[in-house]
Amino acid sequence: MKPFCFANGEIIATEKATIHPMDLGLIRGYGIFDFFRTVNHKPLFLEDYLDRFTASAAKTFLTLKYSREELRTIISELVEKNDLEAGGMRMMLSGGLSDNHFSPAEGKLFIFAESLIFPSEKKYNEGVKLLSLEYIRPIADIKTTNYALAVWHSEGWKRQGAEDVLYHLNGVISESSRSNFFIVKDGQVITPGKDILLGITRKNLMNLAGNVQVRPITLQEALEADEAFISSTTKVLLPVTQIDDHKIGTGKPGPVTIDLLQRFKELEKEISY
Structure with missing residues (x-):
């Protein structure tokens, strides 16, 4: 502070x-x-x-x-x-x-x-693991201070080597506890649009990607995706290479994810100079 x-x-x-x-x-x-x-x-x-x-x-x-x-x-x-x-x-x-x-x-x-602490370079280079959790944040479109479940649950993430959780209900994904969620399938970027916080980083990544599909994503679809990533102010774009015990795509950050991260960094430079 x-x-x-x-x-x-x-x-x-x-x-x-x-x-x-x-x-x-x-x-x-x-x-x-x-x-x-x-x-x-x-x-x-x-x-x-x-x-x-x-x-x-x-x-x-x-x-x-x-x-x-x-x-x-x-x-x-x-x-x-x-x-x-x-x-x-x-x-x-x-x-x-x-x-x-x-x-x-x-x-x-x-x-x-x-002060800010970003995820390590290793996480960007190798991707991170998410744990699926059946839950939807209350009044999800508002950034409230109520993170009780996530804070309580976070002790379990560390023991299982996970970065965060991935919320879903009835098999349909909404978001991570502090990030928006995307998948890539056959080159198409897809992200949920319901029961989520409308992230500012999400908005700008969608503008950069162009032609992003906003629609429900099932947990099964996410497991079968070619790539996946989460986005937030403090992470920007972090590749997801594992959900629970399931490897996503090749198990490494994919080309669409890497390209979007680089383009976002360029956007930051344009805005700040």
Whole structure:
């Protein structure tokens, strides 16, 4: 965590940020957040993230007292004050202090600057393993702070050498716990469009790939895919070469996956310079 954050309506030392212990964010796990990266001190795809954050606030009935322009100004000041050349920024809006300890109230806005740790080069070169899990995130189109199941389940991933889980219900895949999911079959890129968070990295990868099919993907289809990968802000695009005990394709990152990752890196350079 970087030394300065936005809390209590001002930029302060991060260590001084506080939240009331009866805030719904703590006692009910009710709140929203969003997370984006900076490259060369510039926030990547900021307008897309602001779109999603403000929409999430409206959908969860949480009051966001700051305009987009005010949020841009705060973010710019935090980037400069933390000298955040390449890092992450986390916007959080808590559920607030509720009279009945249940209904959404006026939440508290935090914006934190963070260091980033990307997956290792080995994971990009060799791919990762996912574990299938029958589950759908509640209100999946909103980036809520409720990750209780994933956090609890993560201890099992480590023991089984997995990167994450792959959610599915009745044999139909939705997403990973923190990433969107894609497969490639006969050169065609395919991704689910239901019961998912509409990822910003997902959106930009789809633009780069062109002609992406958005449709239900069965777990069986994923196992029979030529390639698979997950996408997120902190992973960009990470090849998936194994689901449970089943090897995907050749068991190595495929050409479509490798090409998309390289093209996304080029896009980042274009935007940030």
